[in-house]
Amino acid sequence: MKKTALTILALLLFPCATVVAAAPAAGDRAEIQALRRQLDELKKSGYRPELGEQMLILQIRHARLWFAGEAENWNLATYEVQELKEALDAVAKYNADDANLQPLRLADVMPAMTRGPIADLRKAVDSKNKAAFEKAFDGLSVACTGCHHVAGNDMLVIQRPETPLLDNLRVAPPR
Numbered sequence: 001m002k003k004t005a006l007t008i009l010a011l012l013l014f015p016c017a018t019v020v021a022a023a024p025a026a027g028d029r030a031e032i033q034a035l036r037r038q039l040d041e042l043k044k045s046g047y048r049p050e051l052g053e054q055m056l057i058l059q060i061r062h063a064r065l066w067f068a069g070e071a072e073n074w075n076l077a078t079y080e081v082q083e084l085k086e087a088l089d090a091v092a093k094y095n096a097d098d099a100n101l102q103p104l105r106l107a108d109v110m111p112a113m114t115r116g117p118i119a120d121l122r123k124a125v126d127s128k129n130k131a132a133f134e135k136a137f138d139g140l141s142v143a144c145t146g147c148h149h150v151a152g153n154d155m156l157v158i159q160r161p162e163t164p165l166l167d168n169l170r171v172a173p174p175r
Contacts (some may be wrong), residue, residue: 016174017034048094049095051095051098054095058088066137066161067161067171069125069133071105074128077133085118088110088111088114091110092107092111098151100151100152113147117140120135120138120140141158141160
């Protein structure tokens, strides 16, 4: 009885296994190929931020970080360091081969120049040390200016901001 039940079960499951293992039908293969082509076209035509736009975002993050550190709002400074790092990563991702740095690659040069200063900023912010923060912030500004120099944009000199670009964010720590 058990042997008969197992045989019947095997016969019932065998067609399912062959259906799962079977290659897609010709119509399905054509549809898969069409979908892959459509996906490739969407990737090519999707929004890709222009380098200047991304640099403005970096400049805003850089300034907000400065004012957070000066106010000793270490929670906001921690947030801004992370946002700045993400913005730098996005520049390297979306403008990796920007013409300004040819034959060098922005994806190689910028991370190499900013990795150390970002780490120094994180350390200073984590230790809540304002003097170390100011030194690390200036180090990042020098790195940014150095990257601009390598790209032939000597007119782009990054410094400590003097006034907030946007004044709708309270940088004083919450009480």
